[in-house]
Every structure is written in structure tokens, then in C-alpha cells.
Amino acid sequence: MNCPLETRENAQLLLDYSTHKLEPESVAALERHIAICGACREFARGQRAVWQALDAWEAAPVSADFDSRLYRRIETEVSWWDLLLRPFRPVTLRRSLPATAMACLLVMAGVILERPTVSPAPPPADLTQVDSVQPEQVEHALDAMEILNEFSQRVRTDTPHSKL
Numbered sequence: 438m439n440c441p442l443e444t445r446e447n448a449q450l451l452l453d454y455s456t457h458k459l460e461p462e463s464v465a466a467l468e469r470h471i472a473i474c475g476a477c478r479e480f481a482r483g484q485r486a487v488w489q490a491l492d493a494w495e496a497a498p499v500s501a502d503f504d505s506r507l508y509r510r511i512e513t514e515v516s517w518w519d520l521l522l523r524p525f526r527p528v529t530l531r532r533s534l535p536a537t538a539m540a541c542l543l544v545m546a547g548v549i550l551e552r553p554t555v556s557p558a559p560p561p562a563d564l565t566q567v568d569s570v571q572p573e574q575v576e577h578a579l580d581a582m583e584i585l586n587e588f589s590q591r592v593r594t595d596t597p598h599s600k601l
């Protein structure tokens with residue numbers, strides 16, 4: 438016989454073979470082919486493994502009060518105010534997103550602000566040290582202050598309820 442894997446309709450033959458749906462003469466012919474065809478042998482073995490796994494699988498038994506417990510849980514978790522507030526939820530989410538983004542920037546600003554203290558400075562602390570501050574350090578600090586400023590402005594405009 439020709440290799441069943443080469444045509445789509447004959448591949449069904451292999452599937453039927455795996456599920457024991459084939460006539461005995463077809464099984465004999467297919468097994469003769471499988472004996473000489475590595476691809477079909479692999480396919481049949483894979484199918485058998487899947488079916489064995491499915492046979493071995495057992496769903497966990499459902500307890501007697503499963504339904505009542507499920508409905509109780511649905512009732513408590515989806516309360517009336519949850520349903521009432523649902524249409525407004527995307528708005529509150531959208532509002533909180535910039536705040537989250539700004540919080541990330543704030544952390545970054547903190548890292549930038551901290552960096553100049555990390556850089557090695559000469560030990561004697563006299564007035565000449567003021568001149569040794571690098572221009573990019575000042576720039577970083579100014580950037581960070583700008584970000585902080587923008588952040589506090591956004592927080593003020595985004596959350597009018599927080600002003601109590």
C-alpha cells in the first residue's frame with residue numbers, strides 16, 4: 438500500500454487505526470506498511486500515546502454542593518455595586534495609568550538625582566569643590582526637577598478627589 442501520510446484522506450486511516458475503528462483486513466494491511474515505514478510508525482506511536490493519556494486522565498470528582506457553592510461565590514464576588522460601577526471602570530483605569538507611568542519616572546528621577554553623590558568626589562570639603570560639579574550633573578538634576586514638577590501637576594489634575 439501507499440504511505441497513508443502522503444495523502445490527507447489516507448491519514449484518516451492512521452487515525453482510525455489508533456482509535457481501533459478499522460476493519461481487521463485494513464488493520465493488517467496498515468500494520469504491514471507501518472512495519473516498513475518509519476514516519477507512519479512514529480505517527481501511530483504518537484497517536485497511541487495521546488489516547489493512552491486521555492484514557493488515563495480522570496476528572497476530579499465534583500462535590501455534592503458544588504453548584505450551590507459556585508452560585509454563592511458568583512453572588513458575593515459580582516455584587517450590585519460592581520455591576521453598577523463597571524461602565525466607569527475603563528475611565529478610572531485610564532486615569533491611573535499616567536500616574537503609574539509618572540511613578541516610574543519618579544523612581545528614575547530618584548536614581549538620576551542620587552547618581553552625583555555616588556560619583557567619587559575629592560575628600561576635602563572646601564569651597565573650591567563647588568566649581569568641580571560637572572555640568573551634566575546639573576543638567577540631570579534640572580531634568581529630574583522638571584519631571585517631578587510635571588508629575589505633581591499631573592497628580593493634581595488627575596485626582597481632584599485627593600484634595601480634601
Ligand SMILES: [Zn+2]
Pocket residue numbers: 439440441442470474475476477478
Ligand atoms: Zn507510511
